[in-house]
Amino acid sequence: MKLTVGFIWIIVLIIIAIYFLSGFFFVGPAEVGLVKRFGAYRISVGPGLHYHLPTPIESVVKVNTSALRKEEIGFRTITPGSYRSYEDEALMLTNDGNIVYVEAVVQYYVLEPEKFAFNLVDPSVIVRFTTEAVMREEVAAVGINDILTVQRESISNKAAERIREELEKINAGIAVKNVYLQEVSPPSQVIAAFDDVNNAKQDKEKLINEAERYKNDVVPKAQGNAAKMLREAEAYAQEKYLKAFGQAQRFKSILKEYEKAPEITKKRLYLEMLNSILSSSEKYVITGDSGVLKLLNLPLMEGGN
Structure with missing residues (x-):
């Protein structure tokens, strides 16, 4: 009888020991142990071997804080x-x-x-x-x-x-x-329609880009031609103006001389005009006042000399 009672006590002690030993727990390197007492959070512990009062007094929740x-x-x-x-x-x-x-x-x-x-x-x-x-x-x-x-x-x-x-x-x-x-x-049911729309948008962008390239090619040429024509017109206008201005100045100078000596100025102008007209023609001089015409062929005489 005594042996039976002693055996029972040994078993009870072993059970109690196992019960208390169940409070040991290990927390991994990437984990945090959250100790709860009667369901309420009490303390946090880091990696390593730890102990908490056995269940149901205390328990632990392990949370990995390093895992993505x-x-x-x-x-x-x-x-x-x-x-x-x-x-x-x-x-x-x-x-x-x-x-x-x-x-x-x-x-x-x-x-x-x-x-x-x-x-x-x-x-x-x-x-x-x-x-x-x-x-x-x-x-x-x-x-x-x-x-x-x-x-x-x-x-x-x-x-x-x-x-x-x-x-x-x-x-x-x-x-x-x-x-x-x-x-x-897009949803699979309408993806074909979206492809058509995207293709149409790409075609639109392509045409716009082609039009822009054509514009960038034509417009500078047109602007260059316009600038060239404008410069030529300005040069022509300047030429005509200077020519007219010169003629006006020449007329004024002649007018001053005419006002000083009208007869001399008229003869000089007359002779200058004849010289201008006859510059490329053969010239003959008639001398004397008799009825026989005496001609002097000046170009021939000049050549003979």
Whole structure:
């Protein structure tokens, strides 16, 4: 009987020892241990071996603060290289009334493990819903052409900043690293029509560029020809003006001489005119006053000399 009682006590002591030994726990290098007492947060411990009072008095929640976590919007990764689409998340409305298919990824770290573990019931669901809501608002602020082309990076940056703000409001203890748009495209049902529209826009741009090139080729030539004609006209006008001015000055000088000696001036002008007219003609001089004409062939006489 005594042996049986002693054996029972040994078993009880072993059970008690095992119970108290169950309070030892190990925290990994990338983790933080959050110790709770009767469900209330008490203390945080770093990597290494630690002890807390056995359950149900105390318990520990381990949170990895170094791992880069992600949530996927519009799709889920099944296996590496294999994905499943969720159109109810991916289809979003733009501000010009078009529907666009958007797949996005948000990456984040746990910044404050206490808030992350105790303020959020399901952190992944909170992050996913917050990201989806913000993305819908950002997409709704731009047109479909912008999000398909030049605004993708801008939308990603704005979405990341707004997600940070929203998670800070609920004390999520999360640091958003970045948001990137994995795929942005028209819905599969209308992608052919979008291709036709884009082709038409490209043709339009091509024609505009060709017209600009033609304009840039023709307009400078026309401007050059116009400038040349203008300079020639100005030169012709200047020439005519100077010629007229010179003739007017010559007439004035002659007029002064005429006023001084009218008869002499008239004879001089008369002789100058004859000289001008007869400069290329043969000249004969008639001498004497008898009835016989005596001619002197001046060019022949000059040649004879």
